[in-house]
Amino acid sequence: QPAQRWRLRLRAARRLGLVAVGMGASLGLLGLVWPQGDPADQAQEGSSQGLNAELPSRPISVLLIGTDADRRGAASNGAAPAGAANSDALMLVRLAPKQPLDVLVLPIEAAVKLPGVQEPVALGSLYRRGGAALVATVTAELMGLPKGQPDRYLVVPRLALRQLVDGLGQVEIAPERAMLYADKSQKLQIDLQPGLQLLDGAELEQLLRFREADGNEEGRRQRLKASLPALLLQMGQPRQLQQLPDLLRSLQDKVETNLSPNEALSLVAAALQAGTTPRFHSLPLLPPLTAPKAGAKPALRQLAGPVGQSDWPQI
Numbered sequence: 001q002p003a004q005r006w007r008l009r010l011r012a013a014r015r016l017g018l019v020a021v022g023m024g025a026s027l028g029l030l031g032l033v034w035p036q037g038d039p040a041d042q043a044q045e046g047s048s049q050g051l052n053a054e055l056p057s058r059p060i061s062v063l064l065i066g067t068d069a070d071r072r073g074a075a076s077n078g079a080a081p082a083g084a085a086n087s088d089a090l091m092l093v094r095l096a097p098k099q100p101l102d103v104l105v106l107p108i109e110a111a112v113k114l115p116g117v118q119e120p121v122a123l124g125s126l127y128r129r130g131g132a133a134l135v136a137t138v139t140a141e142l143m144g145l146p147k148g149q150p151d152r153y154l155v156v157p158r159l160a161l162r163q164l165v166d167g168l169g170q171v172e173i174a175p176e177r178a179m180l181y182a183d184k185s186q187k188l189q190i191d192l193q194p195g196l197q198l199l200d201g202a203e204l205e206q207l208l209r210f211r212e213a214d215g216n217e218e219g220r221r222q223r224l225k226a227s228l229p230a231l232l233l234q235m236g237q238p239r240q241l242q243q244l245p246d247l248l249r250s251l252q253d254k255v256e257t258n259l260s261p262n263e264a265l266s267l268v269a270a271a272l273q274a275g276t277t278p279r280f281h282s283l284p285l286l287p288p289l290t291a292p293k294a295g296a297k298p299a300l301r302q303l304a305g306p307v308g309q310s311d312w313p314q315i
Contacts, residue, residue, distance in 0.1 A: 051241060051244065051245070051265060051268065051269040051272070053262075053265045053266045053268070053269035054262065054266050055097045055266055055269060055270055055273070056095070056096070056097065056266055056267070056270060058096070059094055059095065059096035059099070060094070060095050060096070060151045060152065060267060060270075061092065061093070061094050061145070061149045061150040061151050061152075062092075062093045062094075062095065062150060062151065062152045062153065062154060062259075062267065063090075063091075063092055063093075063132070063135065063136050063139060063150040063152070063153040063154070064089075064090070064091040064092075064093060064153075064154050064156065065087045065089075065090060065127055065132060065135055065153065065154065065155045065156065066087065066088060066089030066090070066091075066156050066161070066208075067085040067086065067087055067088065067127060067155060067156070067157050067158070068085060068086050068087075068088045068158070068209075069085035069157050069158065070157060070158045070159050071157050071158075071159050071254070072155070072157050072159075072160070072253075072254055072255060072256055074157070078186060078187070083128070084128045085127060085128060085157075086108075086124050086125055086127060086128050087108060087123075087124050087126070087127040087128075087135060088108060088124060088209070088220075089105075089108070089208065089220075089224055090105070090106035090107075090108055090123065090124065090135070090139075091103055091104065091105055091106065091224070092104040092106060092139060092143065092150065092312070094312075094313060095267050095270045095271055095274070096270065096274075097270055097273060098273065098274075099274060100274050100275070100277075100278065100279045101232075101271050101274040101275070101278040101279065102278065102279050102281065102312070102313055103225075103228065103278045103279070103280050103281065104143075104280075104281040104282070104283070104311070104312055105221045105224055105225060105280065105281075105282060106123060106139065106283070107123065107217065107221070107282075107283060107285055107301065108122060108123055108124025108217060108298065109122055109123070109124065109217050109285075109288075109298035109299065109300055109301050110122070110123040110142075110283065110285065110300075110301060110302075110303060111123075111300040111301060111302050111303075112126070112138055112142065114129075114138075120300060120302075121300075122297070122298070122300055123135075123138070123142075124298075126138055127155075132153045132155055132256060135153075136150050136153055142307065143307055143311075143312055144307060152257070152258055152259050152263070152267075153257060153258060154255060154256075154257045154259060155255060155256035155257065156255055157254065157255070158205055159254060160251055160254040160255050161201065161204065161205055161208075162200075162201030162202055162204075162205055163201060163250070163251060163254065164201070164231075164247070164251060165199070165200060165201035165204050165231070166200055166201040167243070167247040167250070167251075168231070168234045168235060168240055168247070169234070169239075169240070170198040170199060170200050170234070171198070171199055171204060171227070171230040171231055171233075171234050172196065172197070172198055172199075172230055172233070172234075173196075173197070173199055173204070173207065173226060173227060173230045174194070174195055174196040174197070174226075175192050175193070175194050175195070175197075175207060175223075176194060176222075176223075177194050178192065178193055178194055179191075179192040179206070179207070179210045180192075181210060188209070189206075190206040190209065190210050191206070192206055192207060192210070204227060207223055207227065208220065208223060208224060208227065210223075211298075215297065215298045215299060216298070217298045221282075225280050228278060229276045229277060229278065232271060232272065232275075232276040232278075233276045235268065235272060236272050236276065244265070244268060245265055248261065248264050248265060248268070249261055281311055281312055282311075283303055283304075283307065283311055284303065284304035284305065285301040285302070285303060285304055286301055286302045286303070286304050287301065288300065288301050
């Protein structure tokens with residue numbers, strides 16, 4: 001029975017969320033994903049980007065969840081509407097040595113059905129409902145991923161994003177338009193001008209948080225796509241490569257993940273080896289189910305059809 005299978009998956013996802021939040025859950029899997037050959041050979045292979053990192057032996061899928069909370073474990077998101085943290089950015093990333101980086105920016109307004117819930121809910125609301133485990137379970141079902149995928153997850157609050165960018169020493173991005181917005185209740189002030197410029201962590205956060213007045217999310221997805229190559233380009237600078245291991249370690253307690261520190265460095269090395277031009281994928285959406293309202297949450301949208309091979313490469 002489909003509903004019964006979903007309930008079993010969700011129970012398993014909730015149990016997974018309890019046991020996999022810490023770092024220990026991924027350490028025992030290290031040998032299954034990362035090769036156990038001669039360490040000298042592995043270090044030499046990873047050094048092509050200046051990082052002494054062991055590259056994964058097969059493609060790895062990672063679910064990236066950007067939340068609207070400022071800090072990991074915050075009781076309130078400090079955003080609008082106020083409440084527990086939601087995921088306001090979702091990406092499924094596929095990393096493999098010597099292959100292009102594949103990135104699917106998942107639409108947070110996509111309508112999904114949950115067992116026991118009469119009305120469809122937004123994909124972006126799942127983190128608040130069941131944590132990273134529920135988001136991963138539904139994403140796997142939505143995308144038809146093989147058992148055990150996504151391999152890893154990474155939840156990034158806003159503070160971690162700011163500290164990552166500031167640790168890299170700004171990123172070069174060209175906002176496509178002026179973005180002005182103020183909300184005292186959120187202590188949010190957005191003031192960006194168009195054109196190529198260097199953005200620090202707070203300014204990049206402004207760029208990614210800015211939402212059109214009608215609630216349309218497409219602009220935010222496009223800005224997310226523009227930000228990722230800029231981050232990779234800055235990471236690949238010789239000076240930044242030297243400090244990347246220390247920077248990633250400093251962020252370890254700011255994020256929620258089942259990646260070990262060595263795995264995180266390995267995946268960064270694989271991403272840099274792939275270059276700074278990811279292959280972006282998207283899911284076609286139907287028009288909103290209801291008319292969007294200014295200042296409201298994005299209106300739910302149905303997928304235009306079943307997900308196929310062209311939407312995401314098989315691993």
